[in-house]
Amino acid sequence: xxxxxxxxxxxxxxxxxxxxxxxxxxxxxxxxxxxxxxxxxxxxxxxxxxxxxxxxxxxxxxxxxxxxxxxxxxxxxxxxxxxxxxxxxxxxxxxxxxxxxxxxxxxxxxxxxxxxxxxxxxxxxxxxxxxxxxxxxxxxxx
Amino acid sequence: xxxxxxxxxxxxxxxxxxxxxxxxxxxxxxxxxxxxxxxxxxxxxxxxxxxxxxxxxxxxxxxxxxxxxxxxxxxxxxxxxxxxxxxxxxxx
Numbered sequence: 376x377x378x379x380x381x382x383x384x385x386x387x388x389x390x391x392x393x394x395x396x397x398x399x400x401x402x403x404x405x406x407x408x409x410x411x412x413x414x415x416x417x418x419x420x421x422x423x424x425x426x427x428x429x430x431x432x433x434x435x436x437x438x439x440x441x442x443x444x445x446x447x448x449x450x451x452x453x454x455x456x457x458x459x460x461x462x463x464x465x466x467x468x469x470x471x472x473x474x475x476x477x478x479x480x481x482x483x484x485x486x487x488x489x490x491x492x493x494x495x496x497x498x499x500x501x502x503x504x505x506x507x508x509x510x511x512x513x514x515x516x517x
Numbered sequence: 518x519x520x521x522x523x524x525x526x527x528x529x530x531x532x533x534x535x536x537x538x539x540x541x542x543x544x545x546x547x548x549x550x551x552x553x554x555x556x557x558x559x560x561x562x563x564x565x566x567x568x569x570x571x572x573x574x575x576x577x578x579x580x581x582x583x584x585x586x587x588x589x590x591x592x593x594x595x596x597x598x599x600x601x602x603x604x605x606x607x608x609x
Contacts, residue, residue: 404545404552411556418560476552488544489553496553500563 408479414472418465425461434462435506435514440473440494441466445506445514469493 425442428434428450435445442465444450450458473493477486498507501517509515558564 404548406552406556415556415559419562422560422562472556482542482544485544485549488546489549492546492549493553493557496550496557500554500557500561 404476405479406476408475410475411472411479414468414475418468418472421461421465421468425465428458428461429505430502432504432506432516433458435508436494436497436501438494438508438510438512440490440497441469443508 425434429436431449433444433446433449434442437443442462444459444462447455473486473490474483476489477483498517501507503517505517506514507517
């Protein structure tokens with residue numbers, strides 16, 4: 376009969392030897408695929424137009440990693456439609472970005488995690504004065 | 518005493534072994550955060566152009582010299598009622 380103590384020690388040792396390997400596989404997230412790069416560039420160009428509306432509080436950052444028209448009254452009637460289009464296009468690209476990053480890393484099921492990571496980081500890196508949605512859904516000015 | 522130690526080790530192994538399986542599919546939160554920051558900094562242009570490194574070829578002090586180069590975002594404060602297309606045009 377095999378000594379259970381010896382067996383456990385051996386199995387435990389095997390487990391411990393795996394830890395650095397697991398750490399290594401977690402070290403990186405791939406974000407340099409052509410799809411992600413082109414989404415990034417489009418969002419960068421769009422940001423030049425959206426920036427003024429973030430600052431004015433017309434558009435805010437949502438808790439689910441998207442943007443939303445927060446205060447339509449802060450946008451003149453004539454421009455409202457174009458801002459709505461900007462918001463829709465931005466959200467489409469953001470959704471595609473989260474999906475694409477998850478896919479590029481071989482884990483499509485990570486999409487929700489990537490989205491929530493981005494949601495937190497967008498808000499964290501937002502400029503003072505911009506509006507964001509808190510966890511309970513209310514709008515807060517940074 | 519030895520028996521107790523053996524039981525403890527067995528229990529620990531029982532906990533650790535499933536951990537091996539789950540650790541491989543665990544979401545790498547820290548790496549994802551870093552990746553998100555990198556993308557957001559580029560999309561929002563939070564860093565000065567050229568600071569990324571590829572363009573600058575070992576010019577010491579290049580960063581400091583660029584401080585005044587970057588114009589601040591156009592402030593719509595004086596005319597809050599203008600659509601973005603008009604904001605982009607140079608004032609004449």
